[in-house]
Amino acid sequence: KAGVTQTPRYLIKTRGQQVTLSCSPISGHRSVSWYQQTPGQGLQFLFEYFSETQRNKGNFPGRFSGRQFSNSRSEMNVSTLELGDSALYLCASSGKSDRGLSYEQYFGPGTRLTVT
Amino acid sequence: DQQVKQNSPSLSVQEGRISILNCDYTNSMFDYFLWYKKYPAEGPTFLISISSIKDKNEDGRFTVFLNKSAKHLSLHIVPSQPGDSAVYFCAASARYSGGGADGLTFGKGTHLIIQP
Numbered sequence: 117k118a119g120v121t122q123t124p125r126y127l128i129k130t131r132g133q134q135v136t137l138s139c140s141p142i143s144g145h146r147s148v149s150w151y152q153q154t155p156g157q158g159l160q161f162l163f164e165y166f167s168e169t170q171r172n173k174g175n176f177p178g179r180f181s182g183r184q185f186s187n188s189r190s191e192m193n194v195s196t197l198e199l200g201d202s203a204l205y206l207c208a209s210s211g212k213s214d215r216g217l218s219y220e221q222y223f224g225p226g227t228r229l230t231v232t
Numbered sequence: 233d234q235q236v237k238q239n240s241p242s243l244s245v246q247e248g249r250i251s252i253l254n255c256d257y258t259n260s261m262f263d264y265f266l267w268y269k270k271y272p273a274e275g276p277t278f279l280i281s282i283s284s285i286k287d288k289n290e291d292g293r294f295t296v297f298l299n300k301s302a303k304h305l306s307l308h309i310v311p312s313q314p315g316d317s318a319v320y321f322c323a324a325s326a327r328y329s330g331g332g333a334d335g336l337t338f339g340k341g342t343h344l345i346i347q348p
Binding site: 120149151158159160161162163164172174206208220221222223224225226 | 266268273274275276277278281321323335336337338339340341
């Protein structure tokens with residue numbers, strides 16, 4: 117099976133702009149989660165989508181949003197970029213059951229976002 | 233407030249010996265624990281997991297031990313190999329009784345260096 121893919125791999129944006137990142141989960145996986153990794157804060161949970169619905173959300177401002185499509189592909193959007201948004205954004209998919217059990221999450225390679 | 237702590241930022245072990253990575257957690261709602269391995273410029277790779285109903289899970293050279301009363305888990309790698317050199321993250325999740333689960337909460341990671 118192909119792994120989780122993320123596009124683009126690298127991105128440079130200017131403060132105030134907005135950005136959209138894309139994630140394609142492992143075939144058959146219906147849950148997609150997004151994480152932000154920074155040197156200071158480590159890996160932090162942004163949100164999780166399951167069957168096109170946001171099921172869980174981490175402690176991030178409303179500038180961070182996402183959506184999931186019927187084919188389970190997901191996008192993450194950050195509006196009004198700030199310098200502190202520079203990070204590695206990781207997407208993970210899992211084969212969650214309808215009961216929502218936490219199965220293992222499989223990560224993509226990430227998108228490195230630099231805000232200048 | 234860090235709910236998952238990896239108190240050793242780095243660990244150096246000789247090739248062929250046992251590597252023991254430790255992780256402590258504070259949230260008693262966590263009931264599923266995972267270990268991930270991460271190389272630079274790549275997403276985390278799932279290694280092994282354990283549910284709170286167990287106290288040990290083995291997969292080849294990797295064994296995870298869970299001590300619920302102490303809120304402590306550890307990852308043992310035996311024997312350690314040069315390719316094991318990477319950053320290891322401990323992660324935890326809480327499942328809701330009504331279905332669904334929190335995203336993963338990660339520790340800050342331990343950089344394992346295997347010396348020849």
